[in-house]
Amino acid sequence: MAKPEKSAAIAELTDKFRSSGAAVLTEYRGLTVSQLTQLRSSLREHASYAVVKNTLTQIAAKEAGVTAFDGQLTGPSAIAFITGDPVEAAKGLRDFAKANPLLVIKGGVLDGKPLTADEIKKLADLESREVLLAKLAGAMNASLSKAVYLFAAPLSQTARVVDALRAKVEAEGPVAAEAPAEAAADEAAEASTEDVAAGGDES
Template structure:
């Protein structure tokens, strides 16, 4: 029979899997407690970096329907459960691993799909969601301005033409400029 503490731990890990839109499996062999604390701080408030017992993590992953880490939970394992922006968390892991090579990214899970360590690195190389959204907004604003200019030019020309015709009619000139310039029809005497 399972111990209540282990059952509670599996429930907690399962909840972390279910509440995250991404997760990254790491090996932390050789890192001190102070370094792990620094890593947790680096990852921010939307990421939970948890050192786990492999058997409990395996059970919790199965209960959560996660297959991305099958066969990889061995050695000193920790998982970064990411509820916020996965790009920012991947950048934090990458940058921390640069200064602390003992941290090894094994694989990841992004929106239900398994990703490799190389994919996690590629994710870290992306710009953050906010930067990408602001770039898209800038492009949309620029294209909106161009579109407005394209539509405004024919409209303003049409308005000027209509206004000129109206002024000519008000002045007593014929409405059709072509008719005004055409020679009068010659009359033939019979």
């Protein structure tokens, strides 16, 4: 490879390292072109999979400040440069390696931190970003529903709860007045429940 071509290849690899949130180094010895194409296709949404030259990759990694692949760039190498969900990319590599044992996951880097092959497999066992966001949204919706219920409660009901709490504090004297806020909140909640039940009986 001519020097200008080497420089261009190094610059391209350096840019890929810098623009990727994660990268996984693999050895593909024995895989066919068709199998590599299949792997690229399965990773397309989350990563680009590129066959690389070890010497040029070593230089590019050093320029990009990546040390995770030091000593591992041997044999026929290819790197998954991950720009999407790293969990989904790790799943794709792990699943492909299970079906095609000739693909060897050697290590990786995630947000600048080195990952071993075992850590990449553990990453693949995590839930995807979409699943986690869906669970978070569900939890938030549940909390919002409770908040809406409280805000929708009649003002008269809220006033009765406050009056009941104030009367209880006055009856029990100064010691009770100094009780923790958490205890007061529990009393308010109990009074609210009793009030709602009473309201239902009246109807």
